Amino acid sequence: MTTVGLLRSLSRRKLHAAxxxxxxxxxxxxxxxxxxxLRLDGVKDIIAVASGKGGVxxxxxxxxxxxxxxxxxxxxxxxxxxxxxxxxxxxxxxxNQKPQVNQDMKMIPVExxxxxxxxxxxxxxxxxxxxxxGPMVMSALAKMTRGVDWGDLDVLVVDMPPGTGDAxxxxxxxxxxxxxxxxxxxxxxxxxxxxxxxxxFDKVRVPILGLVENMSCFICPHCNEASFIFGKEGARxxxxxxxxxxxxxxxLEMKIREGSDEGVPVVVSSPGSVVSKAYEDLAQNVxxxxxxxxxxxxxxxxxxxxxxxxSSSS
Numbered sequence: 115m116t117t118v119g120l121l122r123s124l125s126r127r128k129l130h131a132a133x134x135x136x137x138x139x140x141x142x143x144x145x146x147x148x149x150x151x152l153r154l155d156g157v158k159d160i161i162a163v164a165s166g167k168g169g170v171x172x173x174x175x176x177x178x179x180x181x182x183x184x185x186x187x188x189x190x191x192x193x194x195x196x197x198x199x200x201x202x203x204x205x206x207x208x209x210n211q212k213p214q215v216n217q218d219m220k221m222i223p224v225e226x227x228x229x230x231x232x233x234x235x236x237x238x239x240x241x242x243x244x245x246x247x248g249p250m251v252m253s254a255l256a257k258m259t260r261g262v263d264w265g266d267l268d269v270l271v272v273d274m275p276p277g278t279g280d281a282x283x284x285x286x287x288x289x290x291x292x293x294x295x296x297x298x299x300x301x302x303x304x305x306x307x308x309x310x311x312x313x314x315f316d317k318v319r320v321p322i323l324g325l326v327e328n329m330s331c332f333i334c335p336h337c338n339e340a341s342f343i344f345g346k347e348g349a350r351x352x353x354x355x356x357x358x359x360x361x362x363x364x365x366l367e368m369k370i371r372e373g374s375d376e377g378v379p380v381v382v383s384s385p386g387s388v389v390s391k392a393y394e395d396l397a398q399n400v401x402x403x404x405x406x407x408x409x410x411x412x413x414x415x416x417x418x419x420x421x422x423x424x425s426s427s428s
Contacts, residue, residue, distance in 0.1 A: 154259065156266040157192070159292040159404050161323065162285065164315070166307025168276040171328040172297045173202040174374050175364065175396075176273035179295070181379045182390075182397035184228040189268040189401075192223060192230040194258060196285055197275040198251050201235030208377025212236055213262075220263040227382055230265070232258050252284050259289060269404070286318040292404055293323040295361070300327055300348030308349075312356060323403040324361030325353045326396060332366040333388075361403070362396035365389055 154160065163176035176193065184191040195203035203209070207229070213221040213236055223230035234254060264270065272289075275281050285291075294315045298308035308325070315322055327349030332341045343366060353360045364370075367389045373380040381390045 153290045154264060154270065157264055157270050158268050160270045160272060160289050161400065161404070162272045162274050162291055162294040162315075162320070163297060164274040164282070164294055164311050165276055165297045165304075166309065166311040167304060168200070170297055170299045170304050170308075171364070171370075172276065173197070173206060173273050174370055175295075175297045175326055175328055175362075175393075176271055177203065177206045177374070178370075178379045178381050178390075178393040179397055179400065180229045180271040181227045182381045182393045183269055183271070183400070185381065186394050186397060187401060190266055191228070192232075192264050192267045192270040194270060194272045195231070195233030195235065196255060196258070196272050196281065198234045198254050198281065199275070201233045202374075203231055203233040203273060204235040205377060206374045206379065207231055209233070209236060216263055218263065220261055221257075222263055227379065230267070232262050234258065251281055255281060255284060256288070259285075269400075282314060283318065286315065286320055291320045292407060293321040295323050295326055295400065297326045297328050298349050298352075299329045300342070300345035302345070302348065304344075305348050305352050309352065309356075312358075321407060322358055323400060324359045325349045326362035326364065327360060328364045329366040330363040361399040362392060364392050364396070 163172055163179065165172040173195075180191050180193040183189045193203060193207070195201045207226050209224045209226060209231055211224055213224050213232065215221055221232065223232045224236060225231065272285065272291075274285065294311075296308050296311055296315075298304045312322060327347075329344050330342075330349075331346070332343050333339070334341065349363075350360045352358075365388065367380070367387075369380045369384050369387060369389060373383050376383075380387065381393050384390050
């Protein structure tokens with residue numbers, strides 16, 4: 115069966131999600147409190163990169179985090195683009211081919227930069243709109259998780275759709291998420307939505323690995339003066355208020371936008387740059403957070419990580 119056939123089969127299947135009440139009985143993923151059926155074969159950890167709203171750089175964060183985990187730290191990484199309506203990973207990762215199907219009728223992820231990728235953008239025509247209702251979206255997400263031969267992975271990074279609706283809850287309920295990374299800009303409007311995302315993961319008992327402040331500041335390339343276009347240290351203050359940790363501060367850089375549009379993540383195109391170092395530090399903190407969860411499985415939600423105060427934010 116081709117990928118087209120698999121896509122057509124989505125309309126004939128329904129995903130039977132667990133009732134919301136079940137989510138409240140889940141303990142930490144790494145604590146082993148969830149049923150083994152929630153695991154993906156061969157995948158050690160699954161982390162969600164999420165935001166309460168779109169436009170805060172969640173996908174660019176997920177892409178560069180995944181590539182940094184693979185290239186810098188030598189881990190086996192997968193990247194799932196769970197934003198069915200607005201898939202960005204194929205462009206950002208320069209993926210042009212459709213996935214093949216193996217003899218077990220599972221799709222084979224498309225690989226680039228050492229990362230195995232799956233996205234709805236690989237299964238439909240480039241400019242085709244997806245006018246789908248909830249059940250179709252849920253079925254598509256099931257296909258892109260359990261209907262994929264991920265092989266052996268250390269970490270599967272899930273680029274979550276923005277918001278806190280059915281798709282987000284379904285993913286949180288039906289996958290054994292080891293933790294979530296919340297991405298926000300420093301401005302109050304974005305932080306308010308990020309707070310809703312934190313509350314959602316708290317309710318479904320998914321540990322928050324930490325907050326990432328994206329577009330933390332802009333450094334003028336001519337005078338090196340820092341401008342805090344979206345506000346200053348908003349995510350840091352929220353992290354402190356919620357008892358969480360800030361695990362990354364990503365500056366507003368033209369190289370990030372250029373790399374995203376050209377399909378070359380900035381950690382690949384500019385490996386020695388300040389922004390690449392910021393993504394690598396984020397990757398290291400994620401690795402530390404997952405290690406801490408394994409060593410302290412009773413620690414379900416609040417992580418004890420420290421990120422040095424960046425000089426650009428001082």
